[in-house]
Amino acid sequence: MGEERDRRDQILEAAFEEFSAKGFRGATIKSIAEAAGLQSPALIYWYFPDKEALFREVLGSRIPVLRAVRDPARLLERPPEEVLPLIARRYLSTFDNPAxxxxxxxxxxxxxxxxxxxxxxxxxxxxxxLGFLKSYMARQVELGRLRPHDVRSSARAFIGMLLPQVGGKVFFPAIREDGLTDEEHVENAVGMLLEGLRPEGKQGWTP
Amino acid sequence: MGEERDRRDQILEAAFEEFSAKGFRGATIKSIAEAAGLQSPALIYWYFPDKEALFREVLGSRIPVLRAVRDPARLLERPPEEVLPLIARRYLSTFDNPAxxxxxxxxxxxxxxxxxxxxxxxxxxxxxxLGFLKSYMARQVELGRLRPHDVRSSARAFIGMLLPQVGGKVFFPAIREDGLTDEEHVENAVGMLLEGLRPEGKQGWTP
Structure with missing residues (x-):
C-alpha cells in the first residue's frame, strides 16, 4: 500500500517536472516514465487513464490554489473575508515558484x-x-453574507482582478514597475470586492 | 497633405493586417511595405522610426479601447459610472473582431x-x-467621486475583472459555457467595483 502511494507520488513529481520543462505536448507518457525511473511507461496507465488525466492530477495536487479548491466542502461555510484573501494569496504565491x-x-x-x-x-x-468560486459565492449569498448578485460575474471578477499581478510575474515585468506588492493588492482589491458585494444594511467588514 | 495622410493610413492599415496575420516578429517592414503597395520599404521610415513605433501606432489607432485612452483629457473629468462601463464595453467588443x-x-x-x-x-x-486608469482613478478620488484608495490596485482590478471574458473569446471557449454576456458582466462587475469604491456617506450610483 505504502509502496503504491510512493510510486503514484513519484509519477506525479516526475510529471510536474516534465510538464514544466516541456509543456503539455512536449512531455510524453514515455518521458515521464523515464523521469520517474519506471521500467515501463505502461505502469503509468495503472494509475492514470491518459496524459490529460495525469496532467489534471498534477495540477490539482501540486498547485496550492487548486489543491485548496478541490475539496470545496471545507471552505464553503467559511466567511468571504477569510476565504477570499486566503485563495488570493495562494493563487498569487503559486507564481513565485520558478517551475x-x-x-x-x-x-x-x-x-x-x-x-x-x-x-x-x-x-x-x-x-x-471558476466552478469553485461560483459555488462559493452562491453559498455566501444564501447565507446572507454577500448581497444577491450574478455569481458568474463575481467569480470572473475575483479571478480576473488578480491576473495582472500574475501577468507581472510571469509574462510582463513592466506591470510590476509601480511596485504594488501581492499583499497590498490582495488587501485593496479583495477589500473592494467585499465592499462591493456587502449586503444592504450590513456595516463594514472590519472585525 | 491629403496624400501624405492617405499614405500614412495605408501603411497603418497594411501593418494591422500583417501584424494580425503574422504576429510582431513575422511581420516585417518589408512585408508591410509590400502589403501597402509601396515601392520601397524605406518610405515607411519617413513616418515611423522603427517597427516597434509602427506597432504602437497601429494598436493606438485601430484598437477602439486604446484609441479612447490615448487622449485622457477628454475622459478625465467625466464621472466613473459613465467612463468605466464605456471603457469596459470598448475593451470587450475589441475581441469580437476576428482580426x-x-x-x-x-x-x-x-x-x-x-x-x-x-x-x-x-x-x-x-x-x-493601466497608466490611463491610474490617472483616471486618482482624478476621481481628487474630485471626491471615489473613496481614497490605492489606484495601482483599482486599475489592475478593473482591467483584470474583464480578462476572463476576453479569455473566453480568444483562448478558452470553455469559460463561455455558462452563458454570461459581455453586457451582463459589465453591468455586474463594474457595478460591484463602483459600489466597492463609493465614497463614505454617498448614496447609491443610480441616477
Whole structure:
C-alpha cells in the first residue's frame, strides 16, 4: 500500500517536472516514465487513464490554489473575508515558484497555438477555479453574507482582478514597475470586492 | 497633405493586417511595405522610426479601447459610472473582431516565448491601459467621486475583472459555457467595483 502511494507520488513529481520543462505536448507518457525511473511507461496507465488525466492530477495536487479548491466542502461555510484573501494569496504565491512560472509560460503559449490544449488547460485550471468560486459565492449569498448578485460575474471578477499581478510575474515585468506588492493588492482589491458585494444594511467588514 | 495622410493610413492599415496575420516578429517592414503597395520599404521610415513605433501606432489607432485612452483629457473629468462601463464595453467588443482575436493569440504566444516581445506588447497595451486608469482613478478620488484608495490596485482590478471574458473569446471557449454576456458582466462587475469604491456617506450610483 505504502509502496503504491510512493510510486503514484513519484509519477506525479516526475510529471510536474516534465510538464514544466516541456509543456503539455512536449512531455510524453514515455518521458515521464523515464523521469520517474519506471521500467515501463505502461505502469503509468495503472494509475492514470491518459496524459490529460495525469496532467489534471498534477495540477490539482501540486498547485496550492487548486489543491485548496478541490475539496470545496471545507471552505464553503467559511466567511468571504477569510476565504477570499486566503485563495488570493495562494493563487498569487503559486507564481513565485520558478517551475510554476515556466509551466504557465509553456502552457499559455501552447494554448494560443492549439485549441485542444487550450481546452485541456481551460478545463483543468480555469473551469475548476471558476466552478469553485461560483459555488462559493452562491453559498455566501444564501447565507446572507454577500448581497444577491450574478455569481458568474463575481467569480470572473475575483479571478480576473488578480491576473495582472500574475501577468507581472510571469509574462510582463513592466506591470510590476509601480511596485504594488501581492499583499497590498490582495488587501485593496479583495477589500473592494467585499465592499462591493456587502449586503444592504450590513456595516463594514472590519472585525 | 491629403496624400501624405492617405499614405500614412495605408501603411497603418497594411501593418494591422500583417501584424494580425503574422504576429510582431513575422511581420516585417518589408512585408508591410509590400502589403501597402509601396515601392520601397524605406518610405515607411519617413513616418515611423522603427517597427516597434509602427506597432504602437497601429494598436493606438485601430484598437477602439486604446484609441479612447490615448487622449485622457477628454475622459478625465467625466464621472466613473459613465467612463468605466464605456471603457469596459470598448475593451470587450475589441475581441469580437476576428482580426483582433487572431492578433491577440499571436502576440500572447510570441510574448510567452520572447521577453523582448513581451516588453513591446506590455508597453504598447498593458502599461498604456493601466497608466490611463491610474490617472483616471486618482482624478476621481481628487474630485471626491471615489473613496481614497490605492489606484495601482483599482486599475489592475478593473482591467483584470474583464480578462476572463476576453479569455473566453480568444483562448478558452470553455469559460463561455455558462452563458454570461459581455453586457451582463459589465453591468455586474463594474457595478460591484463602483459600489466597492463609493465614497463614505454617498448614496447609491443610480441616477
Amino acid at each position: 510554476a512560472q515556466r509551466m504557465a509560460r509553456l502552457l499559455v503559449g501552447e494554448a494560443t497555438r492549439r485549441p485542444e490544449i487550450a481546452e485541456i488547460f481551460g478545463n483543468a485550471v480555469i473551469k475548476r477555479m | 483582433a482575436q487572431r492578433m491577440a493569440r499571436l502576440l500572447v504566444g510570441e510574448a510567452t516565448r520572447r521577453p523582448e516581445i513581451a516588453e513591446i506588447f506590455g508597453n504598447a497595451v498593458i502599461k498604456r491601459m
